[in-house]
Amino acid sequence: xxxxxxxxxxxxxxxxxxxxxxxxxxxxxxxxxxxxxxxxxxxxxxxxxxxxxxxxxxxxxxxxxxxxxxxxxxxxxxxxxxxxxxxxxxxxxxxxxxxxxxxxxxxxxxxxxxxxxxxxxxxxxxxxxxxxxxxxxxxxxxxxxxxxxxxxxxxxxxxxxxxxxxxxxxxxxxxxxxxxxxxxxxxxxxxxxxxxxxxxxxxxxxxxxxxxxxxxxxxxxxxxxxxxxxxxxxxxxxxxxxxxxxxxxxxxxxxxxxxxxxxxxxxxxxxxxxxxxxxxxxxxxxxxxxxxxxxxxxxxxxxxxxxxxxxxxxxxxxxxxxxxx
Numbered sequence: 001x002x003x004x005x006x007x008x009x010x011x012x013x014x015x016x017x018x019x020x021x022x023x024x025x026x027x028x029x030x031x032x033x034x035x036x037x038x039x040x041x042x043x044x045x046x047x048x049x050x051x052x053x054x055x056x057x058x059x060x061x062x063x064x065x066x067x068x069x070x071x072x073x074x075x076x077x078x079x080x081x082x083x084x085x086x087x088x089x090x091x092x093x094x095x096x097x098x099x100x101x102x103x104x105x106x107x108x109x110x111x112x113x114x115x116x117x118x119x120x121x122x123x124x125x126x127x128x129x130x131x132x133x134x135x136x137x138x139x140x141x142x143x144x145x146x147x148x149x150x151x152x153x154x155x156x157x158x159x160x161x162x163x164x165x166x167x168x169x170x171x172x173x174x175x176x177x178x179x180x181x182x183x184x185x186x187x188x189x190x191x192x193x194x195x196x197x198x199x200x201x202x203x204x205x206x207x208x209x210x211x212x213x214x215x216x217x218x219x220x221x222x223x224x225x226x227x228x229x230x231x232x233x234x235x236x237x238x239x240x241x242x243x244x245x246x247x248x249x250x251x252x253x254x255x256x257x258x259x260x261x262x263x264x265x266x267x268x269x270x271x272x273x274x275x276x277x278x279x280x281x282x283x284x285x286x287x288x289x290x291x292x293x294x295x296x297x298x299x300x301x302x303x304x305x306x307x308x309x310x311x312x313x314x315x316x317x318x319x320x321x322x323x324x325x
Contacts, residue, residue, distance in 0.1 A: 003120030004305045004323075007055045009047035013306045018057075021116065021124045023070035028127045030082060035118040036061030036144035037305070037321040038171060039229065042313045043252055044113065059323075060086050060111045062118030062125075063133060063142045073127040081133040083142055083285075084111050084118070086275050088129035103274055119305060121325055131281055134289035141288055144295050144320040146175030149227060150284040152248040152273035153179060156223045163188060165221035166205075167237050168228030169196045171320045172250060174296055176225045177203045179284070182292035188221055190237060215240025223248065231255035241268050248273050297322045 001020040004013050023029045037059070043049045044058050063083040066076055076082070090097045090105035097105050109115050109126065116123060133142050149172045158164060164180040165188040166173050173189075180187040181204035188207045189200035197208045209215045211233075220242040226234045229251040235258040241247060246269045249257070259270070275281070287293045297320040300308040311317045 001121040002302060003057045004059070004302065005055050005057055006045050009045070009054060011045065011054065013045075013309050015303055015305060018120075020122050023068055023073075023124050025071045026073060026127055027070040027124050028066045028073060028076055028082075028130065029068035030062065030064040030084070030123050030125060030130075031067045032062055032064040032118050032121060032123055032325045033139035034063050034143040035059045035323045035325065037119070037300075037308050037312055037323055038144070039312060040252070041112075041309065045309075045313075048252070048254075049113065057116050057120050058112040059117030059119035059123075060113070061143045062111065062123055063139045064118075064123070064325075066130075067122075069127070076127045076130060080130075081135075081139075082130040083133055083281075084123070084125045084130055085147070085278070085281060086111055088115060088126045103276070119302070119323055121302070131278070131285070134285055136289040137285060140297065140299060140322050140324060141295050142285065143322055144171075144297055145284055145288050146172065146179065146293065146295070147275055147281050147284045148172060148250055148273075149176040149225060150179045150287070151276040151280040152176075152225055152250050152271075153183070153223070154280050154283070155273050155276050156225075156246045156248050156271060158185060158223050160184070162186075162222035163219070163242070165190055165209075165215055165224045165237070165240065167224055167226045167233060168230070168251075169193070169200050169203075170228065171317070172227035173225075174199070174203055174319050175293060176227050177205050178293040179287060180204075180225075182287050188215065188218070190215060190224075192233075209240075212237035212239035221245065225250065227251060229253045231257045235259065238263065238268070241266065243267060245269070246271055295320055295322075299324050301325075
């Protein structure tokens with residue numbers, strides 16, 4: 001099969017012929033139809049996230065069709081359309097596994113990190129980790145469907161009367177606005193880009209502001225979803241967080257997050273969010289299947305994945321990049 005191979009940290013991506021894998025016990029082989037490429041792939045390539053040894057194939061937003069099953073698989077069948085989340089398996093023995101919080105396991109099997117990823121024609125995954133895709137969702141929409149932002153919104157536990165602000169209307173942010181509106185919340189888009197204001201309105205934003213001060217003047221938000229990698233902007237946006245408000249960080253950044261003593265009087269909370277709960281993945285895909293959330297994406301072929309990666313790394317992909325295989 002062909003796969004995109006990262007030869008070393010900071011290495012240039014190459015498409016190579018590599019052996020097609022076969023599933024072991026409790027695993028399935030997936031023929032990849034689409035694979036989302038996001039800035040996390042840049043972090044992995046640059047060695048900013050812990051990984052196994054290079055060379056390696058990364059990619060953590062896979063969707064495709066099961067074409068082979070290993071021994072012991074009973075809940076999946078050949079032909080199933082499936083996706084695979086970030087965490088596939090865990091040690092099952094540590095404190096966090098026993099408490100049912102496998103995302104905190106110190107020895108996880110993680111898609112595209114210490115297990116081969118999805119920027120390839122085929123990928124092996126643990127069967128129990130796979131999620132069945134709704135029939136009405138295309139592969140290109142399912143791969144980058146925004147599980148991360150919906151999961152972060154759910155983890156903030158917003159109440160029906162509360163206001164949601166989305167900081168950054170890019171790859172994650174344009175989806176966060178749609179998920180917030182689909183769930184029935186008053187939604188505020190925060191962007192410095194004048195050319196994104198019209199789009200934010202079309203995506204469902206009830207109000208568009210440029211920064212935290214403007215958010216405060218407009219009445220503030222109970223939840224701020226930080227979908228950008230700019231913690232400088234995140235720090236500034238805290239001005240607009242209401243009493244008992246929650247800021248949810250979803251983007252990695254090397255910048256420090258500056259916090260003032262205002263959060264004491266406001267009783268604010270700053271929350272780090274990963275993918276959290278598989279239930280949220282089901283909900284996210286259901287919104288996409290019902291047409292309430294639509295991914296805006298640039299599509300590339302596997303042979304053109306090097307250009308896709310360079311565009312993502314340089315910030316030249318406006319929303320999402322999807323590798324169609």
